[in-house]
Amino acid sequence: MAERITPRSEDFGRWYTDLVIQGQLADYSPVKGCMVIRPNGYAIWERMQQVLDNMFKETGHVNAYFPLFIPESFMKKEAEHVEGFAPECAIVTHGGGEKLEEPLYVRPTSETIIWSMYKKWIMSYRDLPILINQWANVVRWEMRTRLFLRTTEFLWQEGHTAHSTFEEAEEETLKILEIYRKFAEEYMAMPVIVGRKSEAEKFAGAKHTYSIEALMQDGKALQAGTSHNLGQNFARAFDVTFQDKDGSVKHVYATSWGVSTRLIGALLLTHGDDSGVVIPPRLAQTQIVVIPIWQEATRQPVFDFTNRVFRQLQDHFSVKLDDRDQYKPGYKFTEWEMVGVPLRIEIGPRDVENNQVMVVRRDNRSKTPVGIDELVTRIEQILTVMQQEMYQRALDFQKANTHRSDNYQEFKRILEEKGGFIEAHWCGSAECEEKIKDETKATIRTIPFQREIEAGNCLICGKDSDDGRVIFAKAY
RNA sequence: CGGGGCGUAGCGCAGUCUGGUUAGCGCGCCUGGUUCGGGACCAGGAGGUCGGAGGUUCGAAUCCUCUCGCCCCGACCA
Secondary structure, eight states: OOOOOOOTTTOHHHHHHHHHHHTTSEEEOSSTTOEEEOHHHHHHHHHHHHHHHHHHHHTTOEEOOOOSEEEHHHHTTSHHHHHHHGGGOEEEEEETTEEEEEEEEEOSSOHHHHHHHHHHHOOBGGGOOEEEEEEEEEEOOOSSOBTTTBOSEEEEEEEEEEESSHHHHHHHHHHHHHHHHHIIIIISOOOOEEEEOOTTTSOTTOSEEEEEEEEOTTSOEEEEEEEEEEETHHHHHTTOEEEOTTSOEEEOEEEEEEEETHHHHHHHHHHOBTTBOOOOGGGOSSOEEEEEOOOTTTHHHHHHHHHHHHHHHHTTSOEEEOOOSSSOHHHHHHHHHHHTOSEEEEEOHHHHHHTEEEEEETTTOOEEEEEGGGHHHHHHHHHHHHHHHHHHHHHHHHHHTEEEOSOHHHHHHHHHHTOSEEEEOOOSOHHHHHHHHHHHOOEEEEEESSOOOOOEEOTTTOOEEOSOOEEEEOBO
């Protein structure tokens, strides 16, 4: 550690890479496009898993595991699907020293293998719904990769559910979307726009794709989670039918949904600063680091006091004690700031005298002396306020960087000069969407659920757009 | 795949143009001591066949040819 982080103002891309490398969240691997997730980064993922997994289970989902390898023929069953993924798949052609009869795809996602199994498991409406999630790795052979944001192999969860009606599938899709929103906003302290994807942006093979979209500090949008209503497309491809109450045989309705280690990237790009990573309290695996400060003469009293405080904290928070002898306090401050631990507690001789500790917030560096009598309640308070303020700050940023435009020239200028979200009218045609993408690189990030009904004219063709505005942005 | 940058100690780099002692510097690491409220200091020490292969030469990190890999920026994508 101990290297300098490039300031955001100097080079945003470098800053991001520095953050990940210096904060020891991840490291480059010997395999191009892949990364090693180091303990600091994996701790964030573990917390994400923990929180989301609980939310999934609370809503009736169960975990399972499906194989990494998918027969080539499976991939080809769903036409749109294979079209969407074929170019970015890794394919195993040899095994056991021999050429395989049928090549095996390394899963880019598991719809096909899962639906081949669901075919075996589903006979009657009584077998439905199936609400399965899996935590797994997937591989997509991307042209260009970036730590956490886009790597060849990444970790994610993919939920795959089966239902007897379209409405139920739609309900499931939206239920999950709400879980994602809640997780992003309440745990990651990252405000998101919830909405539906345009036809061009939706998942290959889906009826509807919904997503949560977040705005990063550099004004680019990032898709943080997606939930798809797949309709009967996969059931038809894999011939998955069930007999309904009335005796009729129908194809099953499906959903799939996922978030990935990309969320870690989103977290960094939302809250990180020039000193390093900032992790919101509710997501931090280590919430507090205690740093004793002593001189030779004060060593014993400081350590006694520190140990007492530390034990008390341990019962209520996840806390680490940094009593390493070989580093000075300032060095430790810098190091822990790089890693993003939400609170630092400094304990020096003066604090011992006053029977207090110094609590320092990572996000704004504010220092609060806290008497040890009220230690736990005050720290709980500080953590709660910090969580709220981090969210509010991010929300203020999002609002300040959301612009409206009814004029294409102006739209381009905003994109060029400021970036951010742009709310604009769109007629709904793929042509106009495509034109904007080609000319500006901005895409329709989402058609928000929450939008004013407002008549307007398409930015490109001028045709009526009566439902309201959609959100454009350049995206990660 | 196009454009740019780069491979020399664990990390960051200098040396390469103009070939010539034992390949340097900073950080980190090890040992000992003094330190400790925002990246401590002193002393001593370990560590590199210069990405790889071939060639030119009395002599190559340095020149030539080939090759491998990485990072950044663009086209594709979560």
